[in-house]
Amino acid sequence: MTVLQNREKAHGKTMVQDEVSEDTLSRTLEYLRAGYPVHFSGPAGTGKTTTALALAKKRKRPVMIIHGNPELNNKDMIGDFTGYSSKKVVDQYVRSVYKKEEHVTESWRDGRLLEAVKNGWTLIYDEFTRSKPSANNLFLSVIEEGILPLYGTKQTEPFIRVHPDFRMIFTSNPLEYAGVYKTQDALLDRMITIQMNYLNEDREAIIIAKKTGLEKDEIKMITGLVSRLREKCSNENGTGPSIRASLMIAELAKRQDIEIDGDHQDFQRLCLDVLEFPIKRLSGETEPEKWIMKELKNLSK
Numbered sequence: 001m002t003v004l005q006n007r008e009k010a011h012g013k014t015m016v017q018d019e020v021s022e023d024t025l026s027r028t029l030e031y032l033r034a035g036y037p038v039h040f041s042g043p044a045g046t047g048k049t050t051t052a053l054a055l056a057k058k059r060k061r062p063v064m065i066i067h068g069n070p071e072l073n074n075k076d077m078i079g080d081f082t083g084y085s086s087k088k089v090v091d092q093y094v095r096s097v098y099k100k101e102e103h104v105t106e107s108w109r110d111g112r113l114l115e116a117v118k119n120g121w122t123l124i125y126d127e128f129t130r131s132k133p134s135a136n137n138l139f140l141s142v143i144e145e146g147i148l149p150l151y152g153t154k155q156t157e158p159f160i161r162v163h164p165d166f167r168m169i170f171t172s173n174p175l176e177y178a179g180v181y182k183t184q185d186a187l188l189d190r191m192i193t194i195q196m197n198y199l200n201e202d203r204e205a206i207i208i209a210k211k212t213g214l215e216k217d218e219i220k221m222i223t224g225l226v227s228r229l230r231e232k233c234s235n236e237n238g239t240g241p242s243i244r245a246s247l248m249i250a251e252l253a254k255r256q257d258i259e260i261d262g263d264h265q266d267f268q269r270l271c272l273d274v275l276e277f278p279i280k281r282l283s284g285e286t287e288p289e290k291w292i293m294k295e296l297k298n299l300s301k
């Protein structure tokens, strides 16, 4: 279970903000305040989780994170009995009298959703479409009726009421991604979906400069290279490498003191290592090294 007490840095996800992302955050914060769940949807590496964490931090409430996966079920969400605890008292104070009392109780552990709902926390449900749609049915009652049904839990109450401070932020990848389930329309209909897309090379360079301490102009060579390759991939009806690839190249070049120069052999090797496989995988291009080397030529100093 992941509970963040207003600590974005715990995931290394400190958000670098500019005017556009500040605007997104302030708009979505208003939606949350009004009680609507917010959903960030878009390709991998477009900053959905980073934005969700920064938004949750703005509420200044503890944050519970659930990561979507096909194994997730109602027991993870609501809770489960974890076993038995027993208490036995044997009283032989009077020798001729033998008195034995035994109490057995079941031990209950709250699930993640129940805990967040009860305490009025902010819930981030990251990549929620990776869970089976049936596991997400509970959210319909939470959003629509303001109750969390305690199905099949042997609890005496049939449901608990949602705390008035409880709020939800969802993130998801597009349906074409491997391992993503189609979400019930009824659930999508009840949230405000913000489409996230790749940032342009300038905005990516600002983020990476802040994260690595390298000069923005140098980083722009990397983000330019990656975004041109991304464009080529999308022309082939695929998706391309994300900001993560640019971040890897920048961090590794800095760490190994490699000059950011398209003619430099070590830099070429690094770019090929980072980019060849994702381009091949995402676009289906059989000779990605040719694309990369051609773009690197334009980066010569």
Ligand SMILES: Nc1ncnc2c1ncn2[C@@H]1O[C@H](COP(=O)(O)OP(=O)(O)OP(=O)(O)O)[C@@H](O)[C@H]1O
Pocket (backbone or CB within 6 Å): 012, 013, 014, 015, 016, 017, 021, 042, 043, 044, 045, 046, 047, 048, 049, 050, 051, 171, 172, 173, 207, 243, 244, 247
């Ligand atoms: N505004 C930003 N400030 C700081 N870092 C950022 C920002 N946007 C993206 N990043 C960095 O880019 C990378 C990808 O971001 P993030 O994990 O938020 O993307 P995502 O859309 O949730 O990806 P996925 O769908 O693969 O989970 C991370 O390393 C993150 O730290």
